[in-house]
Amino acid sequence: xxxxxxxxxxxxxxxxxxxxxxxxxxxxxxxxREISKSKLAEKLGMYPSQLSAIINEKRNIxxxxxxxxxxxxxxxxxFWMRCQVDYDxxxxxxxxMSQAA
Numbered sequence: 001x002x003x004x005x006x007x008x009x010x011x012x013x014x015x016x017x018x019x020x021x022x023x024x025x026x027x028x029x030x031x032x033r034e035i036s037k038s039k040l041a042e043k044l045g046m047y048p049s050q051l052s053a054i055i056n057e058k059r060n061i062x063x064x065x066x067x068x069x070x071x072x073x074x075x076x077x078x079f080w081m082r083c084q085v086d087y088d089x090x091x092x093x094x095x096x097m098s099q100a101a
Contacts, residue, residue, distance in 0.1 A: 019090035021057040022083035029073065044068045060084055 005013040030040060041051040045068065053059035061069070061084045066077035 019086050020083075021087050022061045022080055023054040023057050023059075025083055026061075026069070027055045029075070033073075040072065043072045060088075 008014045030037060037051055037055065038048045041048040044051065044065070046065075050059065054061060054065070061080050063077070063081060066080035066084075069075060069080055070077040
């Protein structure tokens with residue numbers, strides 16, 4: 001089984017206790033680039049409310065949205081999809097752990 005790890009500056013694995021929703025990552029990216037949510041929504045061809053739902057963790061990033069983000073922000077669609085899958089797995093593991101307790 002392939003496994004990837006996030007390494008710190010000391011080249012040691014970082015153990016995450018929380019995995020952010022990709023919408024949170026997208027919000028940081030927009031802030032860093034000084035792009036408004038409405039402007040990005042326009043460039044993505046979506047309603048601002050749809051983008052807000054992603055940023056507010058009420059909607060997931062789909063493959064179609066990931067491809068649009070790739071085109072507009074030049075961040076690979078695979079990155080967005082990995083973020084979404086990592087988040088989904090984290091949430092499901094939390095549910096399983098709470099059921100087992």
